[in-house]
Amino acid sequence: MVEVVYPQEHGKTVRVELRDPYWAAFLAWMWPGAGHIYQRRYGKGLLFMVCILSIFIFGLWLGRGRVVYASFERGDFRWQYICQLGAGLVALPAIVQSVKTRDGGDPFLVLCERYPEGSGMGKSFRQIPPDVVDSGSGLPSRTYKDGFMAPPAGPIDQNEVDVLGMWHFEMKHMFEMGTLYCVIAGLLNLLAIYDAFTGPAILTAEQREKIEAKKKKKKGAVDAPDRAGDTSQRSGS
Amino acid sequence: MNELIEILPLANSLAKIWFALPLVIAISLVYGATRHEYMSDIVIQSYRSLIWVVGFMAIIFAIIFLAGFWN
Numbered sequence: 001m002v003e004v005v006y007p008q009e010h011g012k013t014v015r016v017e018l019r020d021p022y023w024a025a026f027l028a029w030m031w032p033g034a035g036h037i038y039q040r041r042y043g044k045g046l047l048f049m050v051c052i053l054s055i056f057i058f059g060l061w062l063g064r065g066r067v068v069y070a071s072f073e074r075g076d077f078r079w080q081y082i083c084q085l086g087a088g089l090v091a092l093p094a095i096v097q098s099v100k101t102r103d104g105g106d107p108f109l110v111l112c113e114r115y116p117e118g119s120g121m122g123k124s125f126r127q128i129p130p131d132v133v134d135s136g137s138g139l140p141s142r143t144y145k146d147g148f149m150a151p152p153a154g155p156i157d158q159n160e161v162d163v164l165g166m167w168h169f170e171m172k173h174m175f176e177m178g179t180l181y182c183v184i185a186g187l188l189n190l191l192a193i194y195d196a197f198t199g200p201a202i203l204t205a206e207q208r209e210k211i212e213a214k215k216k217k218k219k220g221a222v223d224a225p226d227r228a229g230d231t232s233q234r235s236g237s
Numbered sequence: 238m239n240e241l242i243e244i245l246p247l248a249n250s251l252a253k254i255w256f257a258l259p260l261v262i263a264i265s266l267v268y269g270a271t272r273h274e275y276m277s278d279i280v281i282q283s284y285r286s287l288i289w290v291v292g293f294m295a296i297i298f299a300i301i302f303l304a305g306f307w308n
Contacts, residue, residue: 014274200271202273
């Protein structure tokens with residue numbers, strides 16, 4: 001059982017019970033706010049949960065379930081996923097999808113299917129209409145499937161039209177916006193994990209005094225030349 | 238008049254700036270929560286952070302906007 005005490009002015013103290021900080025940090029990573037709830041800091045736990053998860057889910061919605069995916073291949077090194085992984089369990093399905101589709105397999109939770117057609121500049125990956133997919137007739141022998149949190153199917157080449165390019169084309173700026181939201185959610189959860197592990201960065205009375213003293217010293221240094229200027233003016237007149 | 242027509246695309250892209258609002262609120266609240274333990278202190282700190290972030294964004298916006306008139 002670990003407890004942190006922050007002495008405040010007038011003999012007051014702020015006490016934070018961290019219980020098992022390692023376990024709390026792990027829980028905080030797994031599910032934003034869970035570490036704080038384990039520490040019985042319910043208000044903060046709820047605040048972290050609402051803020052971080054809502055940002056993550058909103059981002060995922062903006063990007064139509066495609067902005068969180070794990071791909072570290074040449075031409076599509078998804079560094080954003082490393083940040084998004086900070087949100088914990090909610091980002092983990094991307095790893096499952098990545099493993100599932102590694103050798104050209106179909107992802108879980110298929111969002112749509114695409115025609116890989118044409119070549120060169122005329123190449124396209126249009127979505128197959130849902131009624132064609134439902135009936136099963138008229139489907140090309142080979143389709144690319146977009147999966148929820150799955151990496152883009154097919155080869156990725158910056159000089160060619162590919163599925164990733166189609167995502168950007170179809171979603172416009174929402175793809176980047178969704179990615180940004182999920183990245184920020186992951187990074188914010190790192191702050192929450194730190195808070196669960198070490199407690200909040202509350203200033204103690206001693207630290208406050210030091211800061212105040214520094215401020216006064218600075219102010220004094222600024223005021224002193226002014227006063228010197230005033231006296232010289234007065235003596236001059 | 239011509240100058241106004243030139244900045245019309247900017248007005249169109251201004252709608253996108255609303256996407257920053259939920260982010261700024263969430264960031265302010267989470268940052269405030271890492272600096273304090275009690276909800277009243279967290280809210281005060283978050284409000285201050287929000288003003289800082291929005292103010293900083295406004296300054297950057299003003300600089301970029303004015304830079305657009307520089308020829």
